[in-house]
Amino acid sequence: MLKICVCVSGGGTNLGAIYDALEAGKIKNAQIVRVISNNAGAYALTRAKDHGTEAVCVSPKNFETREEFNKALLASMKECNPDLVVLAGFLVNIPGEIISTFRNRIINIHPSLIPSFCGPGFYGLKVHEGVLERGVKVTGATVHFVDEGIDTGKIIAQKAVNVEEGDTPKVLQQRVMEQAEWIILPETIKRIADGEIKIG
Amino acid sequence: MLKICVCVSGGGTNLGAIYDALEAGKIKNAQIVRVISNNAGAYALTRAKDHGTEAVCVSPKNFETREEFNKALLASMKECNPDLVVLAGFLVNIPGEIISTFRNRIINIHPSLIPSFCGPGFYGLKVHEGVLERGVKVTGATVHFVDEGIDTGKIIAQKAVNVEEGDTPKVLQQRVMEQAEWIILPETIKRIADGEIKIG
Numbered sequence: 343m344l345k346i347c348v349c350v351s352g353g354g355t356n357l358g359a360i361y362d363a364l365e366a367g368k369i370k371n372a373q374i375v376r377v378i379s380n381n382a383g384a385y386a387l388t389r390a391k392d393h394g395t396e397a398v399c400v401s402p403k404n405f406e407t408r409e410e411f412n413k414a415l416l417a418s419m420k421e422c423n424p425d426l427v428v429l430a431g432f433l434v435n436i437p438g439e440i441i442s443t444f445r446n447r448i449i450n451i452h453p454s455l456i457p458s459f460c461g462p463g464f465y466g467l468k469v470h471e472g473v474l475e476r477g478v479k480v481t482g483a484t485v486h487f488v489d490e491g492i493d494t495g496k497i498i499a500q501k502a503v504n505v506e507e508g509d510t511p512k513v514l515q516q517r518v519m520e521q522a523e524w525i526i527l528p529e530t531i532k533r534i535a536d537g538e539i540k541i542g
Numbered sequence: 543m544l545k546i547c548v549c550v551s552g553g554g555t556n557l558g559a560i561y562d563a564l565e566a567g568k569i570k571n572a573q574i575v576r577v578i579s580n581n582a583g584a585y586a587l588t589r590a591k592d593h594g595t596e597a598v599c600v601s602p603k604n605f606e607t608r609e610e611f612n613k614a615l616l617a618s619m620k621e622c623n624p625d626l627v628v629l630a631g632f633l634v635n636i637p638g639e640i641i642s643t644f645r646n647r648i649i650n651i652h653p654s655l656i657p658s659f660c661g662p663g664f665y666g667l668k669v670h671e672g673v674l675e676r677g678v679k680v681t682g683a684t685v686h687f688v689d690e691g692i693d694t695g696k697i698i699a700q701k702a703v704n705v706e707e708g709d710t711p712k713v714l715q716q717r718v719m720e721q722a723e724w725i726i727l728p729e730t731i732k733r734i735a736d737g738e739i740k741i742g
Binding site: 426455456457458459476477478479482484496497499500501502 | 655656657658659676677678679680682684696697698700701702716
């Protein structure tokens with residue numbers, strides 16, 4: 343049984359897609375053991391509770407220094423003893439100690455075709471703003487391992503999505519989620535649970 | 543009738559795809575009036591002659607300085623009085639005077655999804671080497687207007703192509719040509735000939 347810790351900052355629609363795949367039996371031999379959010383108000387925490395998962399908030403607001411927050415985040419991850427950590431819209435810079443503790447066991451979903459529109463400054467809606475500003479016709483999403491760089495880790499899966507005439511960043515964001523993120527993230531977890539992709 | 547000047551350095555398979563679309567009646571109201579190559583041995587020149595098109599070699603080897611070559615290239619383009627200049631695998635840095643003379647009338651095909659794997663150093667097989675080195679799962683091709691930068695002009699069309707397990711640069715290059723370049727380049731010329739995309 344692959345034990346998964348999912349980290350989310352917002353609504354958690356990617357988390358929802360993982361629950362859907364688990365509950366439909368598309369992903370076998372896997373279980374979400376904890377959902378962590380850095381944001382107490384994240385709907386992802388409600389989503390987790392609704393599915394009977396332990397939901398934990400580790401907010402930087404509750405710590406004096408970044409170091410203390412980082413330590414608490416690592417402690418919360420370790421506590422649930424996960425085989426895999428999934429960053430599913432987690433807007434936190436992952437400290438080196440967490441990366442080395444879970445080397446090749448942390449995956450992230452990024453809403454563009456890396457190496458386009460990634461790295462410092464490209465997160466959330468800013469990615470789609472960048473895509474529209476450059477006038478790109480094809481974008482997409484990427485699942486990758488997390489290493490010490492920002493969006494520099496080994497790519498596991500990518501899926502292309504067309505940009506349409508008249509798209510706004512929000513419209514494009516929704517299409518990229520529906521047509522790419524909610525597909526490749528559960529698929530990747532299935533392939534890891536099946537042993538097709540090696541982790542660790 | 544849209545008069546087209548095509549510039550090619552090598553085999554000219556993209557040129558071949560344009561001839562196919564013209565001869566199948568997929569592109570109407572357009573005609574290739576001249577093919578220019580910087581390489582006397584380019585098979586593209588034979589291809590042009592076979593289709594009854596004027597085929598011209600303007601090689602830097604025949605000129606003392608780059609300036610003289612640039613001047614001769616511009617002169618050869620002007621001579622055929624084109625509405626549109628198509629760079630179809632033309633491995634020559636286009637001088638500013640040509641760009642300003644044919645402002646928004648020069649299009650280029652690039653074998654990646656710009657802004658990935660483009661700019662200085664990314665041409666020909668090097669693009670596909672870069673894609674495989676980074677472990678990207680989705681690549682493609684881009685048709686764009688040519689401006690003063692390298693691969694920085696307005697994007698007109700893009701098409702995604704999957705990278706497959708075990709791809710070599712050459713295998714990937716061939717797939718990107720077949721599944722993207724030979725489709726979007728004739729399609730773009732058709733849209734220009736139909737007045738759907740404005741040039742000039």
